[in-house]
Amino acid sequence: MDSVTKRYSDGTVAVDRLSLDIPDRAITVLVGPSGCGKTTTLRMINRMVEPSEGSILLDGADIRQQPVNSLRRSMGYVIQNAGLFQHRTVIDNIITVPRLLGWSKGKARERAAELMERVGLDSSLAKRYPYQLSGGQQQRVGVARALAADPPVLLMDEPFSAVDPVVRKGLQDELLRIQDELGKTIVFVTHDIDEAVKLGTMVAVLRTGGHLAQFAPPAELLTAPADPFVEDFLGADRGIRRLSFFPSDALELETGPIVPLDADATRLTPRGGAPYLLVTDADGRPLGWGEPGALTAGAIDTGRLLSHGRPFRPGTDSLRTALDGAVLSPTGWAVAVDGEGRAVGVVSQAAIGEAIRTAHSEDRPEVTAAG
Numbered sequence: 590m591d592s593v594t595k596r597y598s599d600g601t602v603a604v605d606r607l608s609l610d611i612p613d614r615a616i617t618v619l620v621g622p623s624g625c626g627k628t629t630t631l632r633m634i635n636r637m638v639e640p641s642e643g644s645i646l647l648d649g650a651d652i653r654q655q656p657v658n659s660l661r662r663s664m665g666y667v668i669q670n671a672g673l674f675q676h677r678t679v680i681d682n683i684i685t686v687p688r689l690l691g692w693s694k695g696k697a698r699e700r701a702a703e704l705m706e707r708v709g710l711d712s713s714l715a716k717r718y719p720y721q722l723s724g725g726q727q728q729r730v731g732v733a734r735a736l737a738a739d740p741p742v743l744l745m746d747e748p749f750s751a752v753d754p755v756v757r758k759g760l761q762d763e764l765l766r767i768q769d770e771l772g773k774t775i776v777f778v779t780h781d782i783d784e785a786v787k788l789g790t791m792v793a794v795l796r797t798g799g800h801l802a803q804f805a806p807p808a809e810l811l812t813a814p815a816d817p818f819v820e821d822f823l824g825a826d827r828g829i830r831r832l833s834f835f836p837s838d839a840l841e842l843e844t845g846p847i848v849p850l851d852a853d854a855t856r857l858t859p860r861g862g863a864p865y866l867l868v869t870d871a872d873g874r875p876l877g878w879g880e881p882g883a884l885t886a887g888a889i890d891t892g893r894l895l896s897h898g899r900p901f902r903p904g905t906d907s908l909r910t911a912l913d914g915a916v917l918s919p920t921g922w923a924v925a926v927d928g929e930g931r932a933v934g935v936v937s938q939a940a941i942g943e944a945i946r947t948a949h950s951e952d953r954p955e956v957t958a959a960g
């Protein structure tokens with residue numbers, strides 16, 4: 590988008606000289622308060638709204654040079670409440686664009702079945718009408734419909750705003766998974782900064798009047814907000830939320846304090862720096878923490894163990910998850926597990942704090958360079 594302005598006929602300037610370089614095959618999120626011009630920006634990309642000034646280039650060519658119908662067919666469009674055709678079944682909604690493109694009914698239906706599976710919809714729902722679906726299911730149909738003709742670009746306008754937080758998280762995770770597989774160029778509008786930070790490869794924060802306040806990857810946004818507006822919009826806990834972008838695999842884990850349920854007396858002594866021992870079952874899965882002096886050799890009473898809290902997976906989970914595990918643990922130590930849930934080590938709050946300091950100091954030059 591090159592210096593794009595939209596002035597509506599009543600004089601409202603919805604978007605003001607917006608320039609954005611939207612990366613290919615990544616998710617770019619437009620976020621900002623109500624009325625800041627997010628929807629207007631999105632709709633200019635598929636020419637539902639025409640810019641007053643400036644130009645929008647797709648792969649280097651001005652989108653005004655393409656017939657509007659073919660432009661729109663190259664861009665899937667998903668909106669809040671899914672916007673499904675109420676008088677059409679799920680499957681007929683999904684095959685709308687392929688049929689417009691002249692696909693045979695058989696081929697289009699085959700594609701619809703494949704997409705239903707991809708977006709997590711049971712095939713038994715194919716013949717239902719939208720009113721017979723939950724809000725979350727309707728959104729999934731909306732996503733499947735938008736993907737039906739395999740467009741390179743996907744425009745999504747607050748697609749998950751109308752569903753409850755649990756369903757919303759599921760839809761977000763699903764979108765990230767689908768994006769991993771398909772690698773679309775997605776422009777996603779939301780007013781929810783947490784959603785923006787979770788989904789965006791790049792995040793554009795807009796302020797009222799359609800001005801770009803900052804355009805950056807989420808970690809950079811959290812580290813170095815461009816001005817007080819962005820900082821305020823990011824909200825509280827910025828430092829903690831930023832830890833989500835640091836991996837936990839550099840944490841030094843201790844294995845000494847891990848003991849099996851049938852441990853003999855020689856094992857039931859304090860080990861490493863931990864004042865407690867982590868007791869595991871026969872498969873090595875954590876059962877809880879116990880004080881060395883209070884455990885009976887060969888017959889540990891699991892009913893007397895302290896909760897081990899929520900474990901984290903090094904390499905998969907972030908420092909934020911590890912810290913959360915330590916903060917929630919009554920011993921102040923977090924438990925690391927492998928993919929099968931077996932304990933692979935324990936780490937103290939203090940060691941996690943040290944890792945956070947190291948990560949911050951290693952990160953600092955890059956942040957400074959990025960401005």
Ligand SMILES: Nc1ncnc2c1ncn2[C@@H]1O[C@H](COP(=O)(O)OP(=O)(O)OP(=O)(O)O)[C@@H](O)[C@H]1O
Nearest residue numbers: 597599601603622623624625626627628629630780
């Ligand atoms: N057709 C129109 N005519 C005049 N003004 C309009 C029109 N459409 C939108 N606007 C105005 O343009 C500004 C930006 O609107 P837009 O819908 O793009 O914002 P938004 O950031 O998507 O808002 P929300 O988060 O509330 O959906 C608002 O002030 C809005 O009132």
